[in-house]
Amino acid sequence: MxxxxxxxxxxxxxxxxxxxxxxxxxxxxxxxxxxxxxxxxKFGAERTKVDGVWFDSKAEANRWSVLKLEERAGLITGLERQVPYDITINGEHIAKWIADFRYVRDGVAVCEDVKGVRTPVYRLKAKLVQAIHGIRITEIAA
Known part of the structure; x- marks a missing residue:
């Protein structure tokens, strides 16, 4: 040595x-x-901060800004973000899907997901959420 x-x-x-x-x-x-x-x-999304809140992508942050304006204008009510939905089948918890946004427009509840890439896992969860909770997800293209 x-x-x-x-x-x-x-x-x-x-x-x-x-x-x-x-x-x-x-x-x-x-x-x-x-x-x-x-x-x-892995999909190129860039975390973005708006109004002191972090979002997983610029597209999601932009959508939040639009929805906040619509809420102030009275077009929508009850705006929420990151709303979880359990996917439970026969009493067994399988997964969880988190809606980017949920609000009421014209008396109808709307669940939105800002999507850049529709992965196979997302497509499966969307079908399960619709079957279990009766919710049709509104997809907003990134």
Missing amino acids: SRSARAIPLSCLGPDALRQIDNVLFAEREQGKLRAEKKAN
């Missing part, structure tokens, strides 16, 4: 060396946090 490859106990290092090691470790931790925050969505 060469001299440079030998392990040196930290107790043998001076304060400047320990500070440098601490700075390197801190920088590596911070870079890891940044990488985790910037992790790309």
Whole structure:
């Protein structure tokens, strides 16, 4: 083993060396946090913040803004976001579907999902939600 490859106990290092090691470790931790925050969505959606609320995509955030305006104008009422629906069959919980938005328009309840990609799992959940809860999902293209 060469001299440079030998392990040196930290107790043998001076304060400047320990500070440098601490700075390197801190920088590596911070870079890891940044990488985790910037992790790309597999469908290319970009998390977006509107009115202090985070949305999974720009399209969903834009739709929220439109619905908020419609609510202020009195076109819709009872606007909610991220409304969960359990998918339970024969007493067994199978899955959960979360509606992006739910509101009432002209006396009719509407459940919306902003969709960029209609995955097979989403299509199956949409059919199950319709069969179990009687809800037809209104899809808004991203």
